[in-house]
Amino acid sequence: MKRQIPLLITFFVGTLLIISVFVPPLGDLERDFTLFFDIIAVFAFFLGGGNLLRIHLMKLANRRKDWGFSAVTVSGFLFMLAIGLFKVGNPGGIAEAVDAEGSWFKVMFDNVINPLQSTMYSLLAFFVASASYRAFRAKNREATMLLIAAFIILLGRTPLGVMLTGWIPEWMSVAQIPNLAVWIMNSPNLAGQRAIMIGISLGVIATSLRLILGVERSYLGGDSD
Amino acid sequence: MRFLFGLTVILALLLGASVSAQTEPPVTDSVADSVEVPAIPPPAPVTDLKALDTDDDHGHSVTLTWTKSVDAQTGQNTVNGHQIFRWYPAMMDSLAGVDSLKNMRQDIQRAQSANSVFRRALGVAEDALEDLTSGGRGFDALRFTVATPQDDSTFVLDRAFVEQALRDTVATMTTHLPLLPDSIKGLQASFEAAIERLTEAHQAYPEGGSWNLVGLAAKGDTSFVNSGNKDPMSGDFIKDFTDLYYRVDVVTIDETIRTESAIVGPVQSEGQWFNGGRFPVFWAVIIFGFLTMYFVSRARKGDDLYVRPLAGIEAVDDAIGRATEMGRPILYVLGLGTAADVATIASFTVLGRVAKQVAEYQTELIVPTYDPIVMSVAQEVVKSSYLDAGRPDDYKENTVFFVTNLQFAYVAAVNGIMLRELPATNIYMGKFFAESLLLAETGALAGSIQIAGTDEIAQIPFFIVACDYTLIGEELYAASAYLGREPILLGSLKAQDWAKAAVIVLGIVGLVAANLEWGFAKTFLEYFHVTN
Structure with missing residues (x-):
């Protein structure tokens, strides 16, 4: 039964969406089902965050190899979570958007995460060069x-x-x-x-x-x- | 002597002719006026104009047909083309003032754009004020100078004035910023209400509206499809179940000389229950479905189905063996796709097979994931594989873990794992984007055997260059069936190969037929034409 119900749902939804390609009145179904997926995805983020914390806290607690990286990960995660949840430094207070100008969240994003991401991306130039040389x-x-x-x-x-x-x-x-x-x-x-x-x-x-x-x-x- | 005389006479004649050409009086206006330029007579109108809802579509489209004007390519042959007009009620066109749909669309777009500009401007003003008050930047560096209206000389604003002006600007902008989203919402609400009223507005024909050009047709044409958009925000929106009126003008080379047809309408567009324009796709799906079921049933009966070997897939077994011998882990990367991507789903199947073998050989498996849902599914897949291999106790909870859903942060984490853990084998299967080369090159530097598979065409070259084996395009989808060697999955793979063969044959026939302009070519190509 644990398998039969998901298989039945897959069959029903899959068939319906194939039909909707050819039947115009059902044309908006794809958009609606995508919305359902997005709603489920929101809850899945708790799973992701929980998994990340559990894995790295266990590593820290057991002082496993490279536990220092886990310390950085956990502290970064908790810090961003706290300043995002409590909207620390947000000029408009708790009612303002989390990424409002001046908020710590925005400052950290613009001045730490973005430059780090850009750095990783810029490495691509060197990798392209080395890959081209080989190819x-x-x-x-x-x-x-x-x-x-x-x-x-x-x-x-x-x-x-x-x-x-x-x-x-x-x-x-x-x-x-x-x-x-x-x-x-x-x-x-x-x-x-x-x-x-x-x-x-x-x-x-x-x-x-x-x-x-x-x-x-x-x-x-x-x-x- | 006679030659010289002859030459002189010829030169004299030529000179005389040129002088007379120069001194010839210009054609006077009176003479020009007296020449009658034949006026183009108005052409005969098109007849039998009919407007019908376009068949086999998703709605929002009307097809017009007519009989050509007797002056088109025959008779006086003065017709240069056709202009198709549709009647718009007052609210639709911009001439009707602020309530027109066009203006409302523009207002919404302007408000959205103003909102973002306003936010940026507020940020700039706030930064400037902060710089000024904190001394982060000197007042002089801000360079506030203005030209006086009386002369070209400039005067420098004093610090207090600038500071107060900035404070006022920031205060005013901060007060008004929240109003912008509200005003956008207000505009959108009135736009939606106007769209609701559109059907009613069309019933007012012919009061208050205007005729608008909606398309052109060549002089030999006898039909036109007024295909609109279903999005009300687009300029060519046509609302279904609404009375529409059309007319077709025949125009001459001088567009002011034209003849209008009789008006046709009301006609309503509507979507059909079945979109016949997609019949080719429909038949392709049906045939492919039957092919799949046929080969699956053959496979079930025990037929031996040959499937060509895939080097990349065959290398998976060797790669796992290598990792076992070296006592190093296997890194499996599912890419950046979500669980809704078919490439990720195919990757789950490969992961299942890899995990099963890993469990049998008791090798370590590392699966860092980018998406929490992918992580959950991958955990279940790996756990089941360990169960199937008869080693449920060997499954570790931290085999599959979530890293981040920021693209390059994910790359940094996975690259770090590669360089620290030095996995013997890296397997990349799923959807990859700009990170493909960053991952694959780091893996190559770490000395791992690398097997990749993706359906992202732009990333395939990077994997081919940096990996030992690459599954190109559909080989990723074949991998799951091939790895399992299960008859049912192999059956579907066989159907895929037959469909590919059919595409190749049809492609070649179509190419030859179209280029040699064989008689049946047009009909043949028409069978495969998807209209909407």
Whole structure:
């Protein structure tokens, strides 16, 4: 019974939403069901917060390896929770929005969390460079093609590309590097992407059918009945 | 000599001709006036104008059909095109004053924009005041100078004046800030009330309204679909079950010379019970559903279904074995998707298989999650897998844990785990965005074997570059079936492969037919045309 009811709900809701795609009066159902999901998600945040606290407090209590990181996590979590809940430093008091200008919550968000997130994001530039270096080594035929395509696109997006091949007459303009770059992006690249997209769409439909028909049950926490 | 004489005569003639051309009197106005420019006669109107609700749609659309004017491409051949007009009641168009829907939409958008500008401005004023009073910035640095109206010279405002002005500004803005959301709500309420009255307003035809251009049609056209939007906030909103009136003007090259058709109406748009415009999708779903059920039933009967090997999936077993031998953990990352994403659901299945093997080999598993609901489901999946493997006691509560739902904070935490725990294997399955490369590169630096799978096309190249094995696109969805080798799941995978083959064949036939302009090409392409 523990499995049958969720399977029945999945079948009913899944079928209804497929029908709603073809039956206009049911068109708003998708939006309504998304709202239900959002409502459940709000409660799930308590689960998340609770889990985070439990895991890290246990680590702290048992002085397990790297417990210092847990201390930072727990204190940061509790501090942000407190200043957010009690709206510490909020100019409009408890009635004002939690992210009002001047509130500690806003100050911490703007001056600590945002810069830290930006720092992590900016690391991407270095990782792209190292990944590109590894990818563009012409080890075999495919890697060589990748290298050539990347070289043309990089050059085509810079003024140097325009300068190098700007002299090519108009009737041969396809050979100009910026045009070659556009062609690579719009033809072979887009064709490959669309092929993958068709495969993904079929995969999504197949997985959805498996879920609706109750063939796939992993989301219920395992396959056993 | 004769040559020179001839040349002189020719030059003289040429010179004379050019002089006479220069001295020729200009055409006088009287002469020009006397030339009759033929006036374009007004073309004959379109006839048999009909307006009907558009078939097979979700509503908000009307289709007009007509018989061409006798002067379109035949007769006097003066028709240059068609202009389609719809009657708007007074409240809909901007000419009717402040109560028009257009003005109301603009008011709402302006108020929303003013709200955000006002908030920003208040922040700036508050910062300036704080700087001034706390001495954070010198008064001179604020550079308050104004030009006097009498001359170009400027005078510098004194500190007290500026401080008082800033205090007044902040006080006034703070008082009025809460009023803005209320005014937006008020505007929205009156807009919704106006939308409610729209049906009634259309019944006032032809009193007080005006004709508005809603579209153009070429001179050879005999139909037009006035397809509106269902969102009242959009400019081309058409309300269902409302009386609409249309007319079609035939226009000549000189648009002032035109002929109006008879007015047609009232016509009402409405959504059908079945959206026939989506028939191709409907049949595709039905056929695919049958294919799935057919192969599932074949698999149930014990047929041996061949599924091509996926290197990435086959590597999972080896990767788990490697981790066991090395005595190091396996890191499983479910990505940033929610439990509602199909990619995350597919990832749960893979996690289940991995957890089962991990339980059998008694290796450590680490599953940091980004979403609390995903965490709850993943906990259940892993717990069940340990149960299925016959080792429920080995399951640890902290195997699956919540980290954060901030993207880059999550990356920082997972990267930290990678560098501290040095997992033997990293498995990334699910939805990934900008963090894909940050995770995969750190994993590569940590020396882990990495297997990734995502349906985010933009992230696939990053995984291919930084991981040892990558499941591309639909392979992620196939992974769950492939790993389990369960006949029912393999059956659905087989159906997926057949559908893919059908798409390839139909794509090639369509491409050839469209390019060679075969007779049946148009009909063929029409079968696959989804109208709305």
